[in-house]
Amino acid sequence: VLDQRALPAEERWLRCERVEDVAEAIRSMAVRGAPAIGLAAAYGLALAARTGMQFEEAASLLLSTRPTAANLGWAIDRARAAGEDPLDFARSLETDQLEADTRLAELGAECMGRGERVLTHCNTGPLATGGYGTAGGVIRAAWEQGRLEQVWVDETRPLLQGARLTAWELGRLGIPYRVVADSAAGSLMNRGLVDRVVVGADRIAANGDVANKVGTYPLAVVAERHGVPFHVAAPVSTIDPDTPTGAEIPIEERDPSEVAAGLPALNPAFDVTPAELVTTIFTEAGVLEPPYDQSIARALGR
Amino acid sequence: VLDQRALPAEERWLRCERVEDVAEAIRSMAVRGAPAIGLAAAYGLALAARTGMQFEEAASLLLSTRPTAANLGWAIDRARAAGEDPLDFARSLETDQLEADTRLAELGAECMGRGERVLTHCNTGPLATGGYGTAGGVIRAAWEQGRLEQVWVDETRPLLQGARLTAWELGRLGIPYRVVADSAAGSLMNRGLVDRVVVGADRIAANGDVANKVGTYPLAVVAERHGVPFHVAAPVSTIDPDTPTGAEIPIEERDPSEVAAGLPALNPAFDVTPAELVTTIFTEAGVLEPPYDQSIARALGR
Numbered sequence: 001v002l003d004q005r006a007l008p009a010e011e012r013w014l015r016c017e018r019v020e021d022v023a024e025a026i027r028s029m030a031v032r033g034a035p036a037i038g039l040a041a042a043y044g045l046a047l048a049a050r051t052g053m054q055f056e057e058a059a060s061l062l063l064s065t066r067p068t069a070a071n072l073g074w075a076i077d078r079a080r081a082a083g084e085d086p087l088d089f090a091r092s093l094e095t096d097q098l099e100a101d102t103r104l105a106e107l108g109a110e111c112m113g114r115g116e117r118v119l120t121h122c123n124t125g126p127l128a129t130g131g132y133g134t135a136g137g138v139i140r141a142a143w144e145q146g147r148l149e150q151v152w153v154d155e156t157r158p159l160l161q162g163a164r165l166t167a168w169e170l171g172r173l174g175i176p177y178r179v180v181a182d183s184a185a186g187s188l189m190n191r192g193l194v195d196r197v198v199v200g201a202d203r204i205a206a207n208g209d210v211a212n213k214v215g216t217y218p219l220a221v222v223a224e225r226h227g228v229p230f231h232v233a234a235p236v237s238t239i240d241p242d243t244p245t246g247a248e249i250p251i252e253e254r255d256p257s258e259v260a261a262g263l264p265a266l267n268p269a270f271d272v273t274p275a276e277l278v279t280t281i282f283t284e285a286g287v288l289e290p291p292y293d294q295s296i297a298r299a300l301g302r
Numbered sequence: 303v304l305d306q307r308a309l310p311a312e313e314r315w316l317r318c319e320r321v322e323d324v325a326e327a328i329r330s331m332a333v334r335g336a337p338a339i340g341l342a343a344a345y346g347l348a349l350a351a352r353t354g355m356q357f358e359e360a361a362s363l364l365l366s367t368r369p370t371a372a373n374l375g376w377a378i379d380r381a382r383a384a385g386e387d388p389l390d391f392a393r394s395l396e397t398d399q400l401e402a403d404t405r406l407a408e409l410g411a412e413c414m415g416r417g418e419r420v421l422t423h424c425n426t427g428p429l430a431t432g433g434y435g436t437a438g439g440v441i442r443a444a445w446e447q448g449r450l451e452q453v454w455v456d457e458t459r460p461l462l463q464g465a466r467l468t469a470w471e472l473g474r475l476g477i478p479y480r481v482v483a484d485s486a487a488g489s490l491m492n493r494g495l496v497d498r499v500v501v502g503a504d505r506i507a508a509n510g511d512v513a514n515k516v517g518t519y520p521l522a523v524v525a526e527r528h529g530v531p532f533h534v535a536a537p538v539s540t541i542d543p544d545t546p547t548g549a550e551i552p553i554e555e556r557d558p559s560e561v562a563a564g565l566p567a568l569n570p571a572f573d574v575t576p577a578e579l580v581t582t583i584f585t586e587a588g589v590l591e592p593p594y595d596q597s598i599a600r601a602l603g604r
Contacts, residue, residue, distance in 0.1 A: 155562060157459060157483040163562045179562040180569075181459040182485040183517025187553075187573035190519065215485025217492065221527055222520050251489075260457060260465045260481040267482075271489035 003030045004127055008168040019048040019058045026065040033128025034202045034238055035097055038071030042090035045079050049086045067250040068211055068270050070203035070240040098131035100235040100284035105137030108233050108282035112147040116195040119152035119185055122213035123165035124200035134200040134233040136169060138282060143175045151177040152188060156213060158258045182215045189226040197223050201234040208275030208292025209246030214268050220277040233282040241300055246272035305332045306429055310470040321350040321360045328367040335430025336504045336540055337399055340373030344392035347381050351388045369552040370513055370572050372505035372542040400433035402537040402586035407439030410535050410584035414449040418497040421454035421487055424515035425467035426502035436502040436535040438471060440584060445477045453479040454490060458515060460560045484517045491528040499525050503536040510577030510594025511548030516570050522579040535584040543602055548574035
C-alpha cells in the first residue's frame with residue numbers, strides 16, 4: 001500500500017505480508033479513507049487466510065483499528081457471507097469499488113452547472129477509495145465535463161489530508177485548486193466564492209446523518225446560511241442501516257499530539273452533520289434526496 | 303518587544319531603535335493583536351520624533367503595515383491630536399490600555415455563571431494588548447472569580463496564535479485549557495461542551511459588525527445554531543465609527559505560504575461576523591447590546 005503519511009514528500013510503499021501489517025497500516029492511517037479502509041481489510045482477510053489465521057480472529061483485529069468508517073465492518077460482513085476465496089473476494093470488491101465510484105461521480109457531476117467553484121474537505125480521491133474517488137471523483141468528472149472552474153481545498157487539520165493528499169491528486173490531474181485554512185471557508189462563502197460544497201463520508205446513518213472528517217459539520221452549517229448546496233458523495237457501502245441516527249455513530253478520538261504536541265488537547269477525528277443540512281447524497285445507486293430515511297431504504301433495496 | 307513569532311519555544315526580544323523597526327515588527331507579526339499594534343505604533347512615533355522624522359511620514363509608514371486593525375489608525379490619530387511629547391503620549395496610551403482591559407474584563411466576567419467552559423479563538427491576552435488582555439482578560443478574570451472550568455483553545459491556523467500564544471499564556475496562569483483544531487469547535491458545541499464563546503476583535507464597524515481572526519465568523523454561525531452565547535471583547539479604540547458596516551472593513555490577505563508552502567493557496571487573515579450573531583460586546587465603556595448602532599454611538603459619546 002502507498003503510505004499516505006509520507007505524501008506528498010515521498011511515495012513510500014509499505015509491504016503488508018500479514019493481516020497484522022494491514023491492521024497497523026489502517027490504525028496508523030498509512031491507509032485511510034472509508035472505502036480504502038474497507039478494501040484494505042478485505043485484502044487483510046486474504047492474508048490471514050494464507051497464514052492460517054481464523055477468519056473471526058482476523059476480523060476482530062481489523063475491526064479494532066478504527067471505529068467510525070462503516071466500510072470496514074461492511075467489507076468484513078460481506079467477506080464472511082461470500083464464503084468464496086478471500087483473495088477473489090477482495091479483488092471483486094476492488095472492481096466493484098471502481099465501478100461504484102465511477103457511477104456516483106458521473107451522477108454527481110451531472111448535478112453541477114458550468115464553471116463552478118467547489119469547496120471540499122479532507123481527501124476523497126483515489127487515495128481514499130482505491131478506485132476513482134468519491135467527492136474527489138465528482139470533482140474530477142466535473143472538471144472533465146467543463147463544469148468546474150476551481151477547487152477550494154480545505155487543508156484539513158490536524159493531519160492535512162487536504163493540503164497533502166487532495167492537493168497532490170488535483171495537481172497530478174491538472175485541476176486548478178487553492179488551499180485554504182479550514183476556518184477560511186466561512187469567509188469564502190460570505191464573499192460569494194463558493195458555488196457548492198462536496199465532501200465524502202465515513203458513515204451515513206439510516207436517517208441520512210453523515211459522519212465525516214471533523215470540520216464537515218461547521219461547513220454544512222455555514223453553507224446553509226449562504227444557500228450554498230452541500231453534497232455528500234459516498235458508495236452505498238458507507239451507509240449503515242444498523243445505525244439509526246448520527247447520535248449512534250462512534251466518533252474516534254485520536255492522539256492529542258496530532259493537534260498540539262506536548263499540550264493538553266482534544267482530537268475528535270470526525271463530526272456528524274445532520275441530514276437536514278445535506279442537499280443530496282451522490283451514490284452509485286442514484287442521487288439520494290430528502291427524506292433520507294426513505295431514499296436510503298430504497299437505495300439499499302429494503 | 304517580545305517576538306511573538308518565536309513563542310513558545312523561545313522568549314526572544316527585539317530591540318526597535320527606529321520607527322522602521324517598529325513597522326517591520328508589526329508587518330511581520332512579531333507584534334500582533336489590534337491593541338498591541340496601536341500601542342507599538344505610538345512608541346514608533348516617539349522613535350520617529352527622536353530621530354527627527356516628520357510625523358506624517360512616520361504615520362504613513364506605520365499605517366502601511368497592516369490594514370485591518372482599527373487601533374493602528376486610532377492610536378496615530380490620537381497622537382496627532384494630542385500634540386504632546388510622543389513618548390509621553392505612548393506611555394499614557396499604555397496606562398489607558400491596561401485600565402480599559404481591566405475594566406472590560408471585569409464587566410465581561412460578571413456576565414458569566416459558574417464553572418463555565420469557554421471557547422476562544424486566536425490570542426487575546428496580554429501579548430495581544432500590552433495590558434491585561436481582551437477576551438483573554440475576561441477569561442482570566444472569570445477564572446479568578448471561580449466562574450471558569452476550562453478554556454477550549456482554537457489552535458488558530460495558519461499561524462497558530464491559539465496553540466502557541468494563548469496556550470502559553472493560560473499555562474503560565476495555571477488556567478486549565480485544551481487545544482482543539484479550529485474545525486472541531488462545531489463538534490464540541492454539538493456535544494454540549496461549550497457554554498460560551500468569547501473572542502477579541504480587530505475592528506468593529508459602527509453597526510456592530512466585527513472583523514476578527516479568520517475562523518471567527520463560522521464559530522459565530524455554529525454558536526447561534528446551538529444557542530451558545532457569542533461575545534466580543536474589545537476596547538473602545540477597536541470600534542471605528544467611520545466604518546459603517548463590515549463590508550467596508552479592509553481584510554488583509556497574507557502570504558499564501560503561511561497556509562501551504564509551495565502550493566497555490568489563499569490566506570485571508572480575518573473575516574467579518576455580522577452584528578446579528580454577536581450576543582454582547584464587552585468594552586471598558588460598558589457591555590454593549592443590540593441594536594449596536596445605538597449602543598456603540600452611546601459608548602463613543604456621539
